Amino acid sequence: MTSNLDREGTAAARDHAEGRFATLTFERDVAAPLSVLWQVWTAPAARAVWSAPKPSVSAEFLEADTRVGGREVSLCKVEGQPDVRCECGWLELQPALRSVNYEVVSSGGVTQSAALVTADFSGAEERSRLVVTVQLSSLAENMEARYRQGFDAGLGNLAGVAGRTMVLQRVIQAPRTIVWNAWMNPETLPQWWGPDGFSCRTQRIDLRTGGEWVFDMIGPDGAVFPNHHLFTEVRPEERIAYMLLWGENGPKHADAWASFEEQDGATKVTLGMALSTEAAFQEAKGFGAVELGLQTLGKLERFAKSRWDAVA
Template structure:
């Protein structure tokens, strides 16, 4: 949104607007949907430009849940955005309300409808914003800010790796195996790999510094930084190349009750398209599925 829009009230001629945005991504439909709805992914693409920092105060992407964020630009008032989820039809449609305010004054209220289509290769998103503006120039601000955010979304979807597995065990059991510092290193990693932990603290603000050791003895240093731990629902963390090394991905794991079982979703947004392609090239998708299979076998040994 434009930061100066709070200064002047909207006139009758620019109080209401219907805006339409279309974006396509060279990414599977389920990946685009996850990038649109997963809080960890939304935190990556939400800022319309590098000059804007978006801080998330709440994030609950369920019907009836809400997301509250602050857009920050140096020297200007914070813009508060409250998003409430009204409908979520996976890979088909989402509907949410959005209230934008600054310094306690409401700037606009909008109904946002997102329609999805596509296949396993390409996907398309059409977003319709029905805007009721209190402040002047909010429609122009939406066109610029929302449009830039959706450009980011398409780029993020194209470098996102998504792995899913339904595990026949209660969510509390699956969650417990993931966040227990004694058990996580026992199953983490592809077939034939083991973990050697330096230190581990699986809490928000915690970290896991460890080496992955391959079947041939090759050592791969890793550092996970945890910034969100919502019990039995999701983890959000960053992946670094070795202790305090460069970040190569933002990741999340979510846990959903699924007909008496647990659906685990592991998402990774690689920092660059090149890193994403390199990861795919060395078989990261297959290795990731092996890791989730090891989790299942750890919980339910055969």
């Protein structure tokens, strides 16, 4: 008589043979610092840029809460085909070290697969490494092959985006509410935005999801630089995301995001910017975009601290 253990072992072997369960590993060396890679992996605005595996697929993010216990819901859309829904739940987030999330994929209301995704990060100053392990349980045919194709393409996109992304950070000695209100207030944002010596001339400003800021930046020598920011997400006191255009309705040159984290009574501001092309990234680095961006955050700090000192 065959024992229960024998039957269970036979069933498990059959499931593996049929491709129901699989452990997949993906590795990428990335030409970007570890801090940048982590931001591109976790920041919703960046994930929206690289997550679609190929140009014929578009990704729409319905929900994104990147913290332990939070979840992300997105739709992969291909013309003429049912949308594929992906729900991701964050189980562990150790900055620049490891993330763990579950992932459930469905189509037409029917679950196709469930997976546990572990991402391990390592690296040095200019290069970093990402190892992603996917423990997959398939409920539909060909999910292992689809996961291999999707993750391989998506991580290739991620490496490209990380290689053209700048990340700037500053800890501002003022409460998050003060810093947020300095940024997301149409009266105050133009007062400090831009590097040292620059000023802003606003044409229109509407700081909400779906809103915009059309303005000119004016340099110390009087040179005028037309700008158009389109706000794709505003999550009060947590983060914003926006697209940067060269002038009103001009070509897009970057996707940007800013996050605001409480830190012992201060506020850690992280500003990320993924340039649209490698050439644009190199050009921006060449004219000192990192230094100019840090000057902008310095102006924000001075403005926010003056507001805090006035009420403290």
